[in-house]
Amino acid sequence: MQFIDRVKIIVKAGDGGDGKSSFRREKFVPKGGPNGGDGGRGADIVFEADRNLNTLLNFRYKRIFKGDRGGHGDVKNQVGRSAEPLVIKVPAGTLIKDQATGEVLADLISEGQREVIARGGRGGRGNARFKSSSRRAPTFAEYGEPGEARDLLLELKLLADVGLIGYPSVGKSSLIAAVSDARPEIADYHFTTLTPVLGVVQTDYEKSFVIADIPGLIEGAADGVGLGHEFLRHIERTRLLLHIVDASGLEGRDPIEDYHKINAELRRYSETLTERTQLLIANKIDLPTAAEHLPALERLAESEGIKFFAISAVTHEGLDELMKYVGRWLEEHPAEIVSTVGSVTVIDLDVREDDDPIVIERNDAGDFIVRNKNLEKIVAMTNFNDDEGLRRFQYIWRMKGVDRSLRERGVKEGMTVHIGLMEFEWRE
Numbered sequence: 001m002q003f004i005d006r007v008k009i010i011v012k013a014g015d016g017g018d019g020k021s022s023f024r025r026e027k028f029v030p031k032g033g034p035n036g037g038d039g040g041r042g043a044d045i046v047f048e049a050d051r052n053l054n055t056l057l058n059f060r061y062k063r064i065f066k067g068d069r070g071g072h073g074d075v076k077n078q079v080g081r082s083a084e085p086l087v088i089k090v091p092a093g094t095l096i097k098d099q100a101t102g103e104v105l106a107d108l109i110s111e112g113q114r115e116v117i118a119r120g121g122r123g124g125r126g127n128a129r130f131k132s133s134s135r136r137a138p139t140f141a142e143y144g145e146p147g148e149a150r151d152l153l154l155e156l157k158l159l160a161d162v163g164l165i166g167y168p169s170v171g172k173s174s175l176i177a178a179v180s181d182a183r184p185e186i187a188d189y190h191f192t193t194l195t196p197v198l199g200v201v202q203t204d205y206e207k208s209f210v211i212a213d214i215p216g217l218i219e220g221a222a223d224g225v226g227l228g229h230e231f232l233r234h235i236e237r238t239r240l241l242l243h244i245v246d247a248s249g250l251e252g253r254d255p256i257e258d259y260h261k262i263n264a265e266l267r268r269y270s271e272t273l274t275e276r277t278q279l280l281i282a283n284k285i286d287l288p289t290a291a292e293h294l295p296a297l298e299r300l301a302e303s304e305g306i307k308f309f310a311i312s313a314v315t316h317e318g319l320d321e322l323m324k325y326v327g328r329w330l331e332e333h334p335a336e337i338v339s340t341v342g343s344v345t346v347i348d349l350d351v352r353e354d355d356d357p358i359v360i361e362r363n364d365a366g367d368f369i370v371r372n373k374n375l376e377k378i379v380a381m382t383n384f385n386d387d388e389g390l391r392r393f394q395y396i397w398r399m400k401g402v403d404r405s406l407r408e409r410g411v412k413e414g415m416t417v418h419i420g421l422m423e424f425e426w427r428e
Ligand SMILES: Nc1nc2c(ncn2[C@@H]2O[C@H](COP(=O)(O)OP(=O)(O)OP(=O)(O)O)[C@@H](O)[C@H]2O)c(=O)[nH]1
Pocket: 167, 168, 169, 170, 171, 172, 173, 174, 175, 185, 186, 187, 188, 189, 190, 191, 192, 193, 194, 214, 215, 216, 217, 283, 284, 285, 286, 287, 311, 312, 313, 314, 315
């Protein structure tokens, strides 16, 4: 199974349904009051965390997600149907970011957690809503508001309880294969593991925890040497680190030196990772040369104030004891949910738009371009073929001071002004 941990996708929430323009027709009443109903809401785009998923692979094949549009309003004040939200399931541990700004929109941590990422457009108002004492028979109805579109970056940070760290070939994958359901590749060359692997360890009838095996680390990993740095973020959220060394020293390395070097790399990557509890695991004790290094490793653990275990991932010696200890430790140190954004924030899209300034630019042709989210939305919702719709738009336009700003910027009769998808000729 390929491991995909970052994907770019596009979401587009459903447009609101159009408002209806219609009038009551009754016997002997030539023209009754307006009775055009409102359109329904478009579908929101909602993300949901699902613990059964553990990769973003599916997003490789489907990258564009569109919500349904709301139903149109109809005669007799019939309101259009609101569209059901489009729920997109992602693995628990997925961060949802704005592609352009990198802003974190949501951090989906707990099973079933849902966040609205793009809001469906509201339904356009039917002409019945525009009735007032001075305007008895409005012909104007709004189009539905366009649903929000966003370019997203989904980033999966694996949610594992325990992380395995150590040099290449010390036996990290052998260990996860021996104690969990994971079946990673194991080989005697460096960087056998290229992508993180998760394994579930069953400690009891109904108790289990998750271990993450990541590619081996080497000096310079924090600078991008080897593969390590890219994958360290997958262990950021673990509670416990198993620091594995090759006790046999067969590759001509000194396991004690290795231990210090790996910790130095961790420190360079993140101070918080340095503070995480570690266990020192001396692996490959089935090999005769392990015996010479074990006493020194045990002393090292003691001086560092951490627990020490001697194991063999091949003969399974010491594995039971180690896993029982880990299971107990995890129970005694329950997970607090570690979120990278503090409390989960879903940006209130409407509020943000309100502070959006009106920006006026000129393009190479000398045309004026008006940029403002709210105005662009109003343009999209206005039916300009209807006189009243046009007048309402002009009113908002003046209220917001766009006229004045454009004049200040030197707009003249006959010049072209763009806003959203609309362009028009300036008339005094
Ligand atoms: N004798 C012995 N060999 C072991 C033991 N654990 C792992 N090995 C061997 O060491 C080599 C490397 O094992 P891996 O589990 O692939 O090591 P790794 O730490 O995952 O390596 P990378 O993925 O490259 O970082 C393989 O040839 C294993 O068979 C052990 O306890 N005893």
